[in-house]
Amino acid sequence: MKGSQPAEAQPKARQKRDPSIADSLTPLIAMVLLIASSLLIFGLDALDGPIQVALVASCLVAAAVALKNGHPWGEVQAAGQSAMASITSAVFILLSVGALIGTWNLSGTIPTLVSYGLHVLRPEWFYPATALICGIIAMSIGSSWTTVGTIGVGLVGIGSMLGVSPGIAAGAVVSGAYLGDKLSPLSETTILTAQLVKADVMRHIKAQAWTSIPAFGIAVVLFLVIGLFTSGSAQPPAPTSIELEKLDQVFLITPWNLLPLVLLVVLSVRKVSASISLFLAAVFAGISGAILQPRVFSGFVGADHLTPLGAIRATWLAMSSGFSAHTGIADIDRLLSRGGMDSMLLTLWLIIGAVTFGALLDELGLIRRLTDPLLARAKSRGGLYVAVFGSAFGLNIVAGDQYIALVLPARTYRAEFAKRGLAPTNLSRLCADSGTVTSPLVPWNSCGAFMSSALGVSTLLYLPFAFFNILSPLLSLLYGFTGFKIERTSETDLVTESDGAPDPSETSPEDDHH
Template identity: 70%
Template sequence: MTATERGERAIRDPSVADAVIPLVALVVLIGGSLALFGLDALDGPIQVALVLCAMIAALVVLKNGHRWEDVQAAGQRAVSSITSAIFILLAVGALIGTWNLSGTIPTLVYYGIQVLSPTWYYAATALICGIIAMSIGSSWTTAGTIGVGLVGIAAMLGISPGITAGAVISGAYLGDKLSPLSETTVLTAQLVKVNVYEHIKRQAWTSVPAFVIGFVLFLLIGLFWGPAATDVGDTGSELNALGDIYWITPLNLLPLLLLVVLSVRKTPASLALMAAALFAGALGVFTQYPVVRDFVADPGLNPVRAAITAVWQAMATGFSMDSGIADIDQLLSRGGMDSMLLTLWLIIGAVTFGTLLEEFGLIGRLIDPMIRAAKGTGRLFLTVFATAFGLNVVAGDQYIALVMPAKVYRAEFAKRGLAPTNLSRLTADSGTVTSPLVPWNSCGAFMGAVLGVPTLVYLPFCFFNIASPLLSVVYGFTGFRIEKVEPAGSGPAGSGQAGSGPTDSGPTDSGSTDGEPAAT
């Protein structure tokens, strides 16, 4: 065991027991919260468990000689790493509130009920979300906008919101992985030092078959196990109610169009979402003024003050409706920045815990033996998957689950003569795609919050997210679509470096020299 001196304190390398103790605490506390509170555990108990796990990890770090100031600095870096996610979450909360106020979501539901059939609804949902996510490059934006409407339509049609949420997430993550506008796609290519378009081409080898599998399963569920169109309850009263409450017009979809345009123009997600939320609020004042006036419920306010109050309140605490029809009220009474606070609490606890494990070497202490034990290509692929998925579970953040395996395994892939595109595809399949399957992961918490479906309910139906990493691992064991280069150090100077050989397509788009994004 090595030791370095910092002042008068000797810093010790973590032992295997040091690394295992926080993970055992995580299993016990998360399992205990789920056993005691069930699905309600996400309303606070799991957040408490994650904070306690972070404190246990901090105690281990202190025991090894680090100062409390080091722990605080790591916590600050953890929170700063999710600043973008915090603002996106708050913006989505505001957007859902104003889109209900302005009639954008009700209009999507109104038209969707009349167009989409229950027998092929799940498959159509996955396809629609896949196309939109590929166009705008964001699974979060897709789920938080069109996904919310599609889950609402499902509730109106009397079909499963859980299966619909699984279809939304399947499509959203397909588009996210295959879009050059996606920040996680670009980040993965940067980390492994491959051209982003070469990465997307290789990504399609697992993503397209995985989506086809999911699409077929959604079709089969709709055809054989879902309700037939004649079995679905009469939605006439809901449609009439929406038509009576709102002025249903294509103009209500202008906020969605604005969001798509801003996303295609690569406007930062939080700014695009907030702009679409504000635009919807302003539009709703003119197109849905009776709704605005009823929402404020203060006849003494003049029109200007009533409009400002309504939009502000919808962004802050969400929109609410009392139409007398339960399905309508449940669909529309949502949103607001404050609706995301539980999710933010969850993410902060999870990412702080994960950052302590990563920065102080606790995760690395467990990964090194795994690398040495992975003798063949198949076992190496399985180890990368286990690492990335495990980090999604214990670190609670997809970026940690992407960055760390890419850094740790890059040299090993080069040493074994495996092209870096193999690693970029595998880390994306294992880290990005599985992140919404973990309730306390930032992605799982986000999807559960915006779609209104608990993570453990939609998880079995995220067919794409399950099939994609499995196909990647199968490719490793079978050798299918595994590209080889000259092993590092086996040829002339520089010839065996990662990224050399036929799959090297030049520098990454970011121009980064060390594999890290300039700004993410």
């Protein structure tokens, strides 16, 4: 045809090149420099936007490296789309938690928890009690996110009333929540980790107990020592009796206010998805609160008396933009004036940037270029354990999502563990200790961002006091070097496809720990 180009003149598709070590390191170095700069310039306020900007800029650097290596822009877009798909459940859980905090404050659920807690808890043993309470609740329902977003919020509020450190209180909440998440047979991450290495779930939980229980025991002792030595310096913002009297004046304090919490526990135990459970508990709090707290509801919407339409309006506002208290005591107002779906938008921005960055590194081959040399250099058992830990914790930092930090190391090192005669429960325990429990220690990780947003305490403030989350991976590494509680491969260690274990590559559970 006239004007057509000969075939040899047509533009050729660019050939893809495998990334070099420099290619893989460039986005990571850019991220470290950008995040460090934002922290240096803005301090803890960096989480209010500057770190999010740093993560988006890091995504652009990773995309530029991929384009340089011949990947078409369509592949870069597809990686970003897969990142968005991977956090769909987390988005709805975050929004549901925001709605729940708003309606639980409005309906008197959180004020009742705070009132009862002030009657029972004392500064000298507040920290260990907080860790134990959260551990029991999380083990019962199998969800660290639900535990933190409900009981954890109330306990941190009680701590502020007692004058204890919010950072240490949040560290105790996170420690207890992740103990329960790891050891509960209801936890999706526990089930997924066992499936990834083809191990029996109960054997995986039994193996985890050898690091989790000692780590939690040490954490409780540390919390008790801190409480005993700092209880004398605890300065409540206002006398407890005045706070209790004010709560009684504003809210009807009654066990009936705890019905939304009971509903949430029942739904969680019955394995209703986390987002649905949280949302239903938020709506139910609006219904029960309208009956039990009509004066609070009418005051919230500026009405003289409560009507059915006013109750709906109050619940809707609390779910969307949170509850606002005006008791006259600043600390109570600060505690109860929280929640709403819009309070989670900054956290969602953070998670979107972090997970997109991780997806670009993963799907464009940049992460594997760094993990393969680690495996090649892991000659001893201790070296292999360090490689797994470095991969999982590093992925929590650079990928911003604990699922990536669980799945990639489990798949990468599973064959090597089998080759060395190490039972799969060794790898499942190590992945859980390295991937699951360290995720809330990273501010831009989806777990760290959620904990900070729900508790109202910066990740960097509670990080030094999340003792369980720090001790668990250290004990796993110690076991790897010493050989203590290291199981060898046997016939019963493996769960075959015929036994009914689903293929991990086909498993896509809702993140119930979220």
